[in-house]
Amino acid sequence: MSDFLGAGWSTYITLVTLVGIVWCIWLLFSQLKVKVKLKPDGEVADTGHVWDGDLRELNNPLPRWWMWMFLISCIFSLVYLVLYPGLGSYPGVLGYSTDSALMQSMTTANDELKPVYAKYVKMDIGQIAADPKAREMGQRLFLNSCAQCHGSDAGGAKGFPNLTDGDWLYGGSPENIKTTIVNGRAGVMPPFPQLDSKQIVDVANYVRSLSGLPADDLKTARGAEVFKANCVACHGSDSKGNIALGAPNLADKTWLYGSTEAAIIETVTKGRMAMMPAQDKVLSPEKIQLLTAYVWGLSNNKQAGATR
Ligand code: HEC
Ligand code: HEC
Incomplete structure (x- = not known):
């Protein structure tokens, strides 16, 4: 909520939100003041609406539980808007943002996965490409980050090179492939x-x-x-x-x-x-290492006789 271009929209949204909540509370209390009339015999009166022959609309008071739920929701939203971003560009007392939450969970996930990847960082590309477990991980990374352009079989499409054919625009050595992935190419x-x-x-x-x-x-x-x-x-x-x-x-x-x-x-x-597109800001060096080996293996494993 911090990406409003000007203060105008931020103020506008804040006002609409607060006025909306205050109006709800006012509506609730204004209705509580209306006394429900009872008939002389103590029965609840109806509104005079009768349809389908004998269905009468009764004029019961608001149930207490409903009134409290309504009030609690209003108070909840006010407390929420103090703690979390929601009122224009006001960041909230807790300073929470989906951006920082995502960064946090990505860092945690990367830290947790470090030991899993650590083994491969020390290996050379040929060894990683020959390791079935590493190939599986490489393939999953490829499906997540690369398949939308190169195809899920890495076979490419018009304007997007085939990565399995051993024919390279930028060279097919592990170093060349890694440079392509890290820096991108144009x-x-x-x-x-x-x-x-x-x-x-x-x-x-x-x-x-x-x-x-x-x-x-x-x-x-x-x-x-x-x-x-x-x-x-x-x-x-x-x-x-x-x-x-x-x-x-x-x-x-x-x-x-x-x-x-x-x-x-x-x-x-x-x-x-x-x-x-360059991947150095998107993928950790460990993931890029696995992807390099996976992509290199797509055309070189066949020659080396390994299955893929
Ligand atoms: C400044 C360097 C440069 C010059 C000069 C140049 N090309 Fe290219 N050409 C490229 C690059 C780089 C690509 C790949 C473009 C891409 O990746 O989108 C390319 C792609 C092509 C392709 C597409 C190949 C394919 O596989 O589909 C053809 C055909 C081509 N060039 C022909 C020519 C012809 C004919 C000329 C001279 C009239 C020429 N190029 C001059 C750099 C150049
Ligand atoms: C947005 C589309 C897109 C995504 C996503 C993408 N690529 Fe590419 N990639 C391309 C294009 C387009 C080229 C060709 C660039 C050129 O011709 O200059 C290319 C080129 C390459 C090359 C060089 C091929 C050669 O013949 O030298 C490699 C290797 C490669 N990509 C690997 C990857 C990997 C690994 C990923 C996932 C991390 C990935 N790409 C994600 C579009 C994409």
Whole structure:
């Protein structure tokens, strides 16, 4: 409740809340003053409402228990609003906030889990990746923090790289994977407004020819020149990419955005910018260690003959 932009809203909410409670108390006492009339024979009178033939609405006094419950709720809410945040930006006497409660429980959970993870911190990535227990933990962490983008099988999607195929934008060594997870990555493929649409079609054909996809020969020949002049700085003169920039290998069968002429034209015309968010503020170093091993293992365990 401390994130109001100005004092105006805070005051407004405080007033509405307090006036609401005071009004409830006033309503209760105003009704208590109304004396319930009894009939001469001592029977409770009715309001005169009769329906369905013989259903009469009686005019009973408020039951005592109900009145006390009502009053206690009003007092409870006032006490609550003194202790906890609720009145605009007033933080409450106890200084409680869901933010700090979350931080507290995350710290406690991390402290409790430290001994569980401690064993793995000392091991190298290959050993952790071969440990079935660690893989299970890594998979759970992956499902929680990574699967929404990379897919629950880490198989990726358009714009989100497949992490199981042994093909890496930023390198597949344990150190590279860890750096990716800790700092995040932002691959910038710039748009090319300086190229006209014919040159872009040409270069798209050339890019397709690099991985053996069908392409027009004439356009490919012209596209090679466009590529040499504009693209080799990042994708390399052998077009195998550059892991320092996250520039993909264009000569292989793995595509981040698709291999059709249309997809490549779109990439060159509009540019692309994929963002892998940094995890160093979100995950503890121990969790990042387990995730590095899990992700590394997805493509390397198969080669090492281990099951996953
Ligand atoms: C918000 C979406 C998102 C989340 C969440 C996310 N990633 Fe990524 N990740 C990406 C994108 C997009 C890229 C590609 C970045 C680029 O191309 O520049 C990427 C790249 C990577 C790479 C590099 C792949 C390569 O080929 O070099 C690794 C490794 C990776 N992510 C692991 C993880 C792990 C582990 C997690 C969970 C802690 C995670 N990612 C969570 C979107 C995400
Ligand atoms: C400044 C460096 C840079 C230059 C120059 C550059 N690229 Fe890229 N390119 C990248 C990066 C980085 C990516 C990955 C973008 C991402 O991760 O979102 C990329 C992605 C691509 C892709 C998508 C590959 C896939 O797997 O889907 C294609 C195609 C491509 N570039 C072609 C070109 C062509 C053609 C040129 C020249 C006209 C060019 N690039 C110039 C850095 C560059």
